Amino acid sequence: MDKPPNVQGIFVGEHGRVFADNMVGISNTTFNYSAEPEARAEPQSVEQFRQQLEALLRMLDSRREDIPDPADVVGTTKDAVEEIATDRPRKRVVVALLEHVASGVEAMVDLAAAVAPLVRAAGKLFH
Known part of the structure; x- marks a missing residue:
């Protein structure tokens, strides 16, 4: 490849x-x-978080052939999107899902840089 x-x-x-x-x-x-990597701002609201997470999902989906286990990484990102769409997103679940995504893309600097601010923000925005 x-x-x-x-x-x-x-x-x-x-x-x-x-x-x-x-x-x-x-x-x-x-x-x-x-x-x-392109500097990415940490989302300051749940709405910004949702927008950045959906943008990440689109980016991952378009780069499937570059990701070692694309089904796992994209599927886990979709799980995170679904979790934050609930009435009360669970902080530990969101953080764990995003950390899993981060480990799946750590070899790709630009993708890892897109996940990092979301992991940090999840700890602040969700309870």
């Missing part, structure tokens, strides 16, 4: 193949001097 054209920075593909843009290797050390 080659690195998808829309991925920048570091990408770990099948069988541990690593693809990297703008990398410098010296001896046994590698420096990545350009892969900075």
Whole structure:
């Protein structure tokens, strides 16, 4: 599997193949001097949280071929969307689901950066 054209920075593909843009290797050390994920604001309201989570779901769905276990990651994200649609979203459930999503996309810098502010905000917005 080659690195998808829309991925920048570091990408770990099948069988541990690593693809990297703008990398410098010296001896046994590698420096990545350009892969900075897009800064994402932490949602400040439940409505912003819902919007960012739905945007994440669309992003994950469009990048299925890049994700090692796409059915699990996308399915877990859908579970989180359903949980926050309830009258009283459970904080522990939302956080656990999003942490699971984060672990499923940790090799993709941009996707991991999209999940991180949601995990942080879930702890603040839900009870």
